[in-house]
Amino acid sequence: MAESESYIQELFADRIGGNRYGKDTAVYKFEKIRRARQAAVEAKPDVKLIDMGVGEPDGMADPGVVNALAEQASMPQNRGYSDNGPMEFKEAVAKHMAEVYGVENLDPGREINHAVGAKNALSFLPACFINPGDAVILTTPGYPVLGTHARWYGGEVYNLPLLEENHFLPDLKSLTPEQLDKAKILLINYPNNPTGAVATRAFFEEVVDVAKANNLIVMQDAAYAALVFEGEPLSFLSIPGAKDVGIEIHSMSKSFNMTGWRLAWVCGHPLVVQAFADLKDNFDSGQFKAIQLASCYALQHPDITRETAAKYSRRLEMLADTLREAGFQAQKPKASFFLYTRAPRGIVGGQRFETGEDFSQYLIREKLICAVPWDDAGPYIRFSATFEASSLEDEKEVVAEIGRRISDVEYEF
Secondary structure, X not given: OOOOOOHHHHXXXXXXXXXXXXXXXXXXXXHHHHHHHXXXXXXXXXXXXXXXXXXXXXXXXXXXXXXXXXXXXOOHHHOOOOOOXXXXXXXXXXXXXXXXXXOOOOOOOOOEEEEOOHHHHHHHHHHHHOOOOOEEEEEEOOOOHHHHHHHHOOOEEEEEEOOHHHOOOOOHHHOOHXXXXXXXXXXXXXXXXXXXXXOOHHHXXXXXXXXXXXXXXXXXXXXXXXXXXXXOOOOHHHOOOHHHHEEEEEEHHHHHOOHHHOOEEEEEOHHHHHHHHHHHHXXXXXXXXXXXXXXXXXXXXXXXXXXXXXXXXXXXXXXXXXXXXXXXXXXXXXXXXXXXXXXXXXXXXXXXXXXXXXXXXXXXXXXXXXXXXXXEOEOEEEEEOOOXXXXXXXXXXXXXXXXXXXXXXXXXX
């Protein structure tokens, strides 16, 4: 140990780098974006940055929900720990799942439990099932937190690529017998972040069959479940046999503009839900009761989500049209608020882009447009329709400005 180093440097757990913790010079993707944004704004202070990188709703929670929070927060009986949550929220979830997704007969007491955000649920669940030598199956590109925690418990992660030619659905048949034998969890995420793809009933039916045949627990991350633009929202739990093999995780954040409120729920197989609830008891003391009770108002008003979905649908259609005019093969997604499209290989007669990250850095630096690169399954870039705009006219102007900034060069794909 270097003389100037504290003994604490030797005490970090291997899962976060051991005695190398803090010495890694690699820069995380989102930190690179943050730094590039700051530099671009400083270099061009007269040009407004258009932020399409943040995966966070741009709107406020519905006034009815805010008013309900104020009312519930003023009640003395709501001041204390909520632990695994009030029954009123669980009952509201059960009714919401039946009315919006057609999932009947969820038992509020045994098959539903709240989480302090979907991220917490995905973080906690591996502790219930993963021992050293076990494995989890994740789709990629995707949200990595469940895989991160599985590795921390000594597990392995198998990645299934989401490819355009397969409509961004994983090829479950590509899993080897050895992988299926070691795996305990199959995590899926539809509607999908970042691709915006939706699952079909046939795909969910295949997932149920594969899970039953291989003793897998299915965890369906449904954070964007209600933000669909065609037809009705589809729940994994609406598929016959789905509740026998897994759970679904829903979030108040994306559908109800309640990101900072930190509330989600886990529903489905009663034993998995109970294990999550027991583990959760050892991690937190529950979300503030007033937030859960105010959320009952939101769950009783799914029209809030339908209006939000209509806004994103409108924005994404305009954005896809604008990108296509500039040469991108962009298609409006069927759900979520993300548009995922292949990044160009370069500018005709000019700069080359080896990766989506190269193009992302160019967009921020030269055009003051912030988007997120995804290079896990090819060079792609994700635009979020959550840019700031308070009216339809503002939306049109933002998208028109995007078109003006990106159309002054010819891209090569």
